[in-house]
Amino acid sequence: MADGSHIDELMELTAQSLSYLEINEHFNIIKEIGRGKYGKVLLVTHRCKTPMALKVMPKTSTKLQGFLREYCISLQLSCHPCIVGLFGIAFQSAEHYGFAQELVIGRDLFAVIQPRVGIPEGAVKRCVLQVASALEFIHEHGLVHRDIKPENILLSDRHCCRVKLADFGLSQKRGTLISFISGTLPYMAPELCAMALEAGQKASRAAPLSVEPSLDTWAFGVLIFCILTGFFPWEHCTASDDFYQEFADWCQEPTGAKVPSQWKRFTPTSMEMFSRLLALDAKKRCKVAEVRAYLNEDWVRTVPPGGRVVDHAKVKAGSTLSVSR
Missing domain, CATH: 1.10.510.10 (Transferase(Phosphotransferase) domain 1)
Structure with missing residues (x-):
């Protein structure tokens, strides 16, 4: 049983390896499927044509530590069948932080x-x-x-x-x-x-x-x-x-x-x-x-x-x- 203490270490490692890319250059945006105070969720396909949900958060209203914590916690827990899965793709662009997660077809x-x-x-x-x-x-x-x-x-x-x-x-x-x-x-x-x-x-x-x-x-x-x-x-x-x-x-x-x-x-x-x-x-x-x-x-x-x-x-x-x- 984990105690969550390694989340900080995972956040530090993710920050060091966070790739830089522009969303339009690496993903084909199909449509927006969600929006909130945090930012928005986009339905996209990657180069391999796999559909996924891309959660993107503006840098103007998102602290790097908050983004890293959400991504690392989500990644750690995503193996459970009743929790949305992640693809292990986290990045930053000129204006956003983002990560890719499982696309759940349906409604909330x-x-x-x-x-x-x-x-x-x-x-x-x-x-x-x-x-x-x-x-x-x-x-x-x-x-x-x-x-x-x-x-x-x-x-x-x-x-x-x-x-x-x-x-x-x-x-x-x-x-x-x-x-x-x-x-x-x-x-x-x-x-x-x-x-x-x-x-x-x-x-x-x-x-x-x-x-x-x-x-x-x-x-x-x-x-x-x-x-x-x-x-x-x-x-x-x-x-x-x-x-x-x-x-x-x-x-x-x-x-x-x-x-x-x-x-x-x-x-x-x-x-x-x-x-x-x-x-x-x-x-x-x-x-x-x-x-x-x-x-x-x-x-x-x-x-x-x-x-x-x-x-x-x-x-x-x-x-x-x-x-x-």
């Missing part, structure tokens, strides 16, 4: 989630089993993904028979300290939301946070909720969010308290699973592998009438994630 998980409905429970369980396997592998290597969400889960088919976890741009070694974050997302654990800067703040009032697998466990729990229902359970994990606070109150006394309004569709068995994945105390969260114990049980019983829906698309488009690295 976000694209198949029906708003306010989700996707069928059978497909959810197939997806959950594969993502759990990928996360186990990541954590065994002393690493934390830190960006588990439907947009980063690629599908070969809409029934989730074969899925792959992607995007290691925020991944870090376990134990790395985070000083602050700018902005929050619904997938972020409460201890991470506590690191968010308030308006006018230049430093967080909280002590630095150690990056641990429990951050992925929390995001994994929120992911399961989202794909089962088609909406978020809350917008952010702070006391100012009534839906999060309602869940937090239930967690303090799950046997006696009323089941939160957003969670009434779930069976008692699945609520037990959620209570372990989404334990407020990070040290008490279960490992992602423990969801396997619940796969043969029903997770959803009936969809309750009414209930508040958080616009998934709005949150996706309106929230930005900027992390101190």
